[in-house]
Amino acid sequence: MGDSPADSSLRAFMGYDMKRAFTAIQSDVNATLQPFGLRMLTFSVLTVIRDNPGLRQSRLAEVLMIERPNLVLILDELEGMDLVTRTRARDDRRAYELKVTLKGRRLCDRAGQAVAEHDARMARGLSAEERAALHRALRQIESNGRSSDDAGEISRP
Amino acid sequence: MGDSPADSSLRAFMGYDMKRAFTAIQSDVNATLQPFGLRMLTFSVLTVIRDNPGLRQSRLAEVLMIERPNLVLILDELEGMDLVTRTRARDDRRAYELKVTLKGRRLCDRAGQAVAEHDARMARGLSAEERAALHRALRQIESNGRSSDDAGEISRP
DNA sequence: TATTGTTATACTCTATAACTATA
DNA sequence: TATAGTTATAGAGTATAACAATA
Numbered sequence: 001m002g003d004s005p006a007d008s009s010l011r012a013f014m015g016y017d018m019k020r021a022f023t024a025i026q027s028d029v030n031a032t033l034q035p036f037g038l039r040m041l042t043f044s045v046l047t048v049i050r051d052n053p054g055l056r057q058s059r060l061a062e063v064l065m066i067e068r069p070n071l072v073l074i075l076d077e078l079e080g081m082d083l084v085t086r087t088r089a090r091d092d093r094r095a096y097e098l099k100v101t102l103k104g105r106r107l108c109d110r111a112g113q114a115v116a117e118h119d120a121r122m123a124r125g126l127s128a129e130e131r132a133a134l135h136r137a138l139r140q141i142e143s144n145g146r147s148s149d150d151a152g153e154i155s156r157p
Numbered sequence: 158m159g160d161s162p163a164d165s166s167l168r169a170f171m172g173y174d175m176k177r178a179f180t181a182i183q184s185d186v187n188a189t190l191q192p193f194g195l196r197m198l199t200f201s202v203l204t205v206i207r208d209n210p211g212l213r214q215s216r217l218a219e220v221l222m223i224e225r226p227n228l229v230l231i232l233d234e235l236e237g238m239d240l241v242t243r244t245r246a247r248d249d250r251r252a253y254e255l256k257v258t259l260k261g262r263r264l265c266d267r268a269g270q271a272v273a274e275h276d277a278r279m280a281r282g283l284s285a286e287e288r289a290a291l292h293r294a295l296r297q298i299e300s301n302g303r304s305s306d307d308a309g310e311i312s313r314p
Numbered sequence: 315t316a317t318t319g320t321t322a323t324a325c326t327c328t329a330t331a332a333c334t335a336t337a
Numbered sequence: 338t339a340t341a342g343t344t345a346t347a348g349a350g351t352a353t354a355a356c357a358a359t360a
Contacts, residue, residue, distance in 0.1 A: 009205075093337085229320060
């Protein structure tokens, strides 16, 4: 019987299934955030600043694995929307301390709730156990990737 | 105790964990494919053509969810590497039939094996059941995303 | 008319080098 | 000298409109 789908070989690879699922989630999340004037990336930045007031750009870039130059434009955007403030650090006048404004906090809360709702929609058909297992698997994979950065199983000096 | 990581709120969202895991896999796969002169995208295209000789560009674009214009450049690249041929279809002289060359088949096989090995490395720490559950969850999510494209729960005409 | 492949174009995300001002 | 933030730039990947050849 069969008539296997045209991409059946690729389905054996984690990367392919992951890309398809991630693309689906990303479009969904971006569509969800659009009414708030946010995207997945700006929402992530806004959320981390809200949770870590006084955070500096270098540290924020590390946390989200964004290059410092790329973060600058994102913060310009969020600052321009009056969601985030940059204030010179007293102890180190090279650095900025990042904080969300009241408007930023409110938007972040509403947007976060919307994303959570759409997360639930994207996860329907999966039990609570299956969703928990998914999160565990994703973090395990991420950590496996991180450990091979330096362990140098491929690259040689 | 506690001292929760700076991105702990984001970790509750599927999209964030998925992005982190996908980014890790993608860099790994791209690094793995680099010695073959391929990337995740070109490898996917090559594999689908190998599995579906005579496939046309429109159909290939559908299968991989790539826009037709973007596929053109990828095929130019693969054709330039002598991995793929475009031949005019006899029954419809607008269309091309895509096939892999012998060189393309060999490269695809070797590259596929390398990707499978690195897939296994990225999945270490996960049991066979957990890996199977991950694939099922990813496909469920992808399918949930697809069904909301038209169902229009958000957008209104 | 509609479709296949194509060109041109633009936007997002990402990556690197080099600059400035502080330290 | 080193670091924080910035500027400029380039590369992927993705998305849309419009065109030529063919149906």
